[in-house]
Amino acid sequence: MQIRVLDGLDPVDAAARLAPLGHLTFLDSARDGGLGRYAYAAADPFGIFSVRGGRCFWDGERLDEPFVPALKARLAAFRQERLADLPPFQGGAAGFLAYDLARAFERLPPPAAGAGAVPEAVLPFYDVVLAFDLAAPRAFLVSTGWPETDPALRERRAGQRAETFLDRLRQPAPPTRGNPAIASDAWVADFPRDDYLALVRRTIDYILAGDIFQACLAQRFEAPLPPGFDGWAFYRRLRSVNAAPFGAWLDYGEVKVASSSPERFLRLDRGHVETRPIKGTAPRSADPQEDAALAAALAVSEKDRAENLMIVDLLRNDLSRVCRPGSVLEPALCALESYANVHHLVSTVTGELEAGRDAVDLIAATFPGGSISGAPKIRAMEIIAELERNARGVFCGAIGFIGFSGDMDLNIAIRTVTLAGGKAVVQAGGGITMLSDPPAEHEETMVKARRIFEAFAGSATGEAA
Incomplete structure (x- = not known):
């Protein structure tokens, strides 16, 4: 492994310079604070793990194993120790796990429409990572030498690859083209307002019947992309109007993902x-x-606090499946956090992973997140499939990294846009409980979606604002 220390490097500019290498993953933080301490840019992977139609692939070739053993085997082949005093991601898999990957772990009904529009997972494996400690501030080019396994050949490859990336960073960034604005009336919802209110009432009926305590119901908006639309320019605008600690830009050719997630x-x-x-x-x-x-009212809202605590209980149960007995704790409950356009109640649940368990086991025990499914989780997901009808795709899945060291950091893919098939897809939802007011729930989804619509409407110059 070889390390190069780089000063004065801007993460956004560096990501743009690496983009021509292909399969760019930019794990970004556009919001100050401890949660957003690190950012990462990686490109030109040496292999790509993906899932399509429930089947796993490595560089396009089908694998015999299901998701958990298949991903475990690929990660184990490149196991390395984490170096101290560097950001945690020092080579590994980074990309997205779509919400629909849940069918790899549970028996769930398929969506009525949209299955296969995007893969269930795309995880490029990166031997070179540009890692930013935004608190320092300082950047580190980490070159691991994988997939070479012979020590001498691996060290030689690490040096050669480091120089390739350094040369790329010396090149001018490709120009960011301007984008024609997408007007607010171009977005088409999958449910008219009255239909969405009916779905909320149907969810409440399920709650009153004892099927569930809570479910996260979402609606979907689509708009055609103008010819030549520059997704990178859009992402730059999105990160400026909706700054978030767990942002991401993924450019995987036919599928591009822009995320400004707070979670x-x-x-x-x-x-x-x-x-x-x-x-x-x-x-x-x-x-x-x-x-x-508004913040004070949220902090004391009986409905919102009850909803939060229900999900904390669910996550305690999920983590307990793979964490040491007695180690699962809640150091923070219903803490108020404020973002660009919304206030949120956020809790923190922690645990210590049981010996013999790893990041893939943790994913299998908890995916998808309880905050965007419901409680009980399986029944809530069955109801979501019935009512929403469309596959969620990347929305409500996860974006982030799984390092060769065994460390991992994933977001919940909310406030997230998928660009594929000549269209942009935006989804927004909220948790439905017995106390939910249908018009208020509809308005909550619109509050979340409008900020993203604003990024499309204001992206004419391609410049951050």
């Missing part, structure tokens, strides 16, 4: 597990007094 799904750091479920949302106001009042 961590799973972090695994030297055996320590953390999840930070968000449940409870209120809009923000430009008026400081009104904004403070």
Whole structure:
């Protein structure tokens, strides 16, 4: 392994310079604070693990094993120790796990429409990672030398690859083209407002009948992309209007993903597990007094706090499947956090991974996150499939990295856009409980979606604003 220390490097600019190498993964933080300490840019993977139609593939060739053993085997082949004093991701798999990957772990009904529109997972394997410690600030080019296994050949490859990436970083970034704005009336919802209100009422009926306690119901919006639309320019705009600690830009050719997520799904750091479920949302106001009042009302909302605590209980149960007995704790419950356009209630649940378990076991025990499915999880997901009808794709799945060291950090893919097939897809949802008010639930989804629509409407210059 070889390390190069780089000063004065901007993550966004560096990601743009690496993009021509192909299969760019940019794990970004556009929001100051401890949660957003690190950012990563990687390109030109030496292999790609993917899942399509329930089958696993390595570089396009079908694998015989199901998801868990197949991914475990690929990661184990490149196992390495984590170096101290560097950001945690030092080579490994990074990309997305779509919500629909849940069928790899549970028996669930297929969606009525949209299955296969995007893969269930795309995880490029990167031997070179540009890692940013934003608190320092400092960047590290980490070149592992994989997939060579002979020590001498691996060291030689690490040096050659480091020089290739350094040369790429010396080149000018490709120009960012301007984008024609996509007007707000171009977005078509899969449900008219009255139909969505009926779905909320149907979900409440399921709750009153005792099927579930809560479900996260979402709606979907689509708009055609203008010819030559520059996804990178759009992402730059999105990160400026909706700054978030767990952002991402993934450019995988036919499928591109832009995420400005505020929510961590799973972090695994030297055996320590953390999840930070968000449940409870209120809009923000430009008026400081009104904004403070909205935050205060959310903090004491009986409905939102109950919803949050239900999901905390679910996640405690999920983590207990793979964590040491007695190690699962809740150091923070219903803490108020404020973002660009919303206030949220956020809890923190932690645990210590059981000996013999790894990141893939942790995913299998918890995916998808309880905050975007419901409780009980399996029945809630069955109801979601029935009512939403469309496959969710990347939305409500996870984006992040699984390192060759065994460490992992994944977001919940909310406030996330998929660009594929000549169209943009935006989804937004909220948790439905017995106390939910259907018009208020519809408005919550619109509050979340409008910020993303604003990024499309304001992306004409391609510049951050």
